[in-house]
Amino acid sequence: MALRSGFVSIIGRPNAGKSTLLNALLGQKLAIVTHKPQTTRTRIHGVLEVRLKKNTKDEPGHPAAQIVLVDTPGVHKPTTQLDRRMMQEVHDALESRDAVLFLVDVTHRLAKKSASGEAKATGRMSMSQAEDDFALSLVKKLECPVILVLNKIDAVKKEEMLPLIAHWSALHTFADVIPISARKKQGLGLLLEKIVGQLKEGQRYFPKHQLTDQPERFLVAEIIREKILLLTGEEVPYATAVVIERYEEPSSLKKSRDGKLPVTKISAAIYCERVGQKAILIGKSGEMLKRIGTAARKEIEELLGTRVFLELFVKVQEEWRSNRVFVEDLDWRRQLEQIAAKQAEEE
Numbered sequence: 001m002a003l004r005s006g007f008v009s010i011i012g013r014p015n016a017g018k019s020t021l022l023n024a025l026l027g028q029k030l031a032i033v034t035h036k037p038q039t040t041r042t043r044i045h046g047v048l049e050v051r052l053k054k055n056t057k058d059e060p061g062h063p064a065a066q067i068v069l070v071d072t073p074g075v076h077k078p079t080t081q082l083d084r085r086m087m088q089e090v091h092d093a094l095e096s097r098d099a100v101l102f103l104v105d106v107t108h109r110l111a112k113k114s115a116s117g118e119a120k121a122t123g124r125m126s127m128s129q130a131e132d133d134f135a136l137s138l139v140k141k142l143e144c145p146v147i148l149v150l151n152k153i154d155a156v157k158k159e160e161m162l163p164l165i166a167h168w169s170a171l172h173t174f175a176d177v178i179p180i181s182a183r184k185k186q187g188l189g190l191l192l193e194k195i196v197g198q199l200k201e202g203q204r205y206f207p208k209h210q211l212t213d214q215p216e217r218f219l220v221a222e223i224i225r226e227k228i229l230l231l232t233g234e235e236v237p238y239a240t241a242v243v244i245e246r247y248e249e250p251s252s253l254k255k256s257r258d259g260k261l262p263v264t265k266i267s268a269a270i271y272c273e274r275v276g277q278k279a280i281l282i283g284k285s286g287e288m289l290k291r292i293g294t295a296a297r298k299e300i301e302e303l304l305g306t307r308v309f310l311e312l313f314v315k316v317q318e319e320w321r322s323n324r325v326f327v328e329d330l331d332w333r334r335q336l337e338q339i340a341a342k343q344a345e346e347e
């Protein structure tokens with residue numbers, strides 16, 4: 001059976017579990033995950049090789065495939081320039097896709113019907129419903145097959161699933177409806193089979209062992225941002241951006257004579273919008289910055305397979321989320337172009 005290949009975008013409201021699903025399918029952490037909505041800001045490509053599965057008398061098989069999974073920011077109504085950039089990333093991810101996974105969080109229950117038979121949603125529920133509806137409106141415009149993926153089934157009772165499946169299936173003609181738990185890795189085999197079933201025969205888009213097109217320095221920036229999201233509260237996580245200012249890889253990956261791993265030297269700027277936020281990020285006697293640095297360094301060392309010397313600086317850039325130029329410059333693809341231009345200038 002010939003290889004199949006294609007781009008498959010994962011779309012859904014903030015916190016639906018898109019990044020968790022990407023990581024679970026890849027079997028490796030590529031996208032950062034937190035319990036806070038709007039964690040993902042740019043689209044992330046994760047390259048998944050699916051092995052050929054031969055037909056058996058009990059189960060049908062499928063051909064080998066290369067699936068380029070595209071994780072996207074959560075679909076939400078934009079209010080700042082950053083939001084608009086995030087939504088642009090969603091639109092870009094929906095352009096000329098081979099298939100789309102529309103991810104719904106099943107713990108956001110349906111509104112209960114009142115005595116008059118009217119379904120009423122209130123507060124947080126009505127907001128999440130509005131976000132789901134907005135995401136669905138984008139999906140409805142697509143010409144490619146859309147698989148409805150009902151996520152977080154580990155967190156609801158089985159009997160709650162049937163009304164949810166009925167509700168969502170009535171809203172659009174989905175190519176398939178697959179209940180999964182991205183966190184518990186349930187239902188992923190079936191989901192993969194269904195995705196491969198939607199792809200056409202084709203060549204690989206990326207070399208066989210390449211996990212992503214995102215260079216390590218940007219994965220490093222995301223790891224630092226994840227630790228900030230996890231360790232700080234209120235507005236600080238949303239008002240924070242991380243930019244790698246220095247990234248010096250060791251000349252060799254060999255251990256030194258005394259058995260020590262080589263060192264990667266990294267300096268990163270953490271941007272926030274106000275002096276008060278800077279004070280929170282630094283903490284009393286620099287304690288918070290130290291916690292962020294230590295947590296990030298450990299994970300970066302695992303990622304790079306070297307020791308890491310990590311310097312963090314906190315800088316204030318007032319209202320950066322509404323500054324178009326600043327937001328555009330945060331895009332790693334843009335940063336990569338700027339680095340390449342600078343290198344060419346220096347040579």
Ligand SMILES: Nc1nc2c(ncn2[C@@H]2O[C@H](COP(=O)(O)OP(=O)(O)OP(=O)(O)O)[C@@H](O)[C@H]2O)c(=O)[nH]1
Binds near residue numbers: 018073181184
């Ligand atoms: N119980 C349960 N929780 C899950 C599951 N999948 C994801 N989560 C949790 O849901 C939260 C959000 O997960 P993410 O993967 O960051 O969600 P996302 O859709 O990428 O979020 P944004 O970046 O905001 O768009 C995290 O706390 C996850 O651990 C699941 O299958 N079951």
